[in-house]
Amino acid sequence: MNILNPYQLTGQWLRGSFHNHTTNSDGWFPLETVYKMYAEYDFLGISDHDKITDHRGNRTIKTVFDAIEVSSKQTHMLLVNPPRDLMENYSNAFTIENYQRHVDRAVDNGGFAVLVHPNRYFSNFWELEDMLKLERYIGIEVYNGDGNPEYDIAFDKWDAVLSSGRKVWGFGNDDSHVYGQEKRAWNMVMASENTPEAIIEAIKDGNFYVSTGYGFDAIRVEGDTVVADLRSNDLLDKMYKYVTFFGKNGEVLQESSGRIKQAKYECKGDEGYVRIAVYLEGGYSAFSQPLFVVK
Ligand SMILES: [Zn+2]
Ligand SMILES: [Zn+2]
Structure with missing residues (x-):
């Protein structure tokens, strides 16, 4: 069995978001205010x-990205580091050909x-069949900061695309x-340094995870076992955690809970992939990328 772990290279954890608006479209604040909102x-x-x-x-903010x-009207798609001449003869029309x-x-x-x-069902959502037709995109926004669980969480579609055999990051x-x-x-991106090139390289490798306030110190593979070292310090170690390992089709492979700082799952070989979700007491969460399990 071979378990492909995207978290192998070490460096520094960098925090950031790729999808934010200003008054240049329908955001309420000009760029300089948005910079201040995200100053750290x-x-x-x-x-x-x-x-x-x-x-x-x-x-x-040390590193900024054009996006x-x-x-x-039908679907939205984020492009990070697009070429400037994208805007020549630009069209947002939703056809697979144009989006591709x-x-x-x-x-x-x-x-x-x-x-x-x-999953933003009242407008601008993705049909699964279109997600499967489009190619070369690197990932899916599984957690959108609007935070409405009815339409800004998309773990179901992520599991569906992953289970179809595609490799896409959350x-x-x-x-x-x-x-x-x-x-x-x-x-949270594990990059060799805080430069655009290093961050994009780490993103392409899947060496990052999604956070809403909690995190991982490391995700490791020991033999056939996936080990999640949950973010740990004296205070966090006293708090309750709820860890779930998910596999193909979103199947729950294992749950661990308690005042723990580590959770482990031993792979059987038929999981397809293993991804980890952890909730900290109070609702703060972190979601790992899939580790693909190859027989
Ligand atoms: Zn947006
Ligand atoms: Zn949008």
């Missing part, structure tokens, strides 16, 4: 609807594409438009 983040992407907003002015939210062209252009420019808020982003939506969901 390590990286930030600005992804206005159908526009690439220029980064300019003072900020404390755009391709926003047809946008994905390809971002990927070919060294960036990546993420299908965002796939993202957490605020999609912030107004005060109160900031710092609800983010990505």
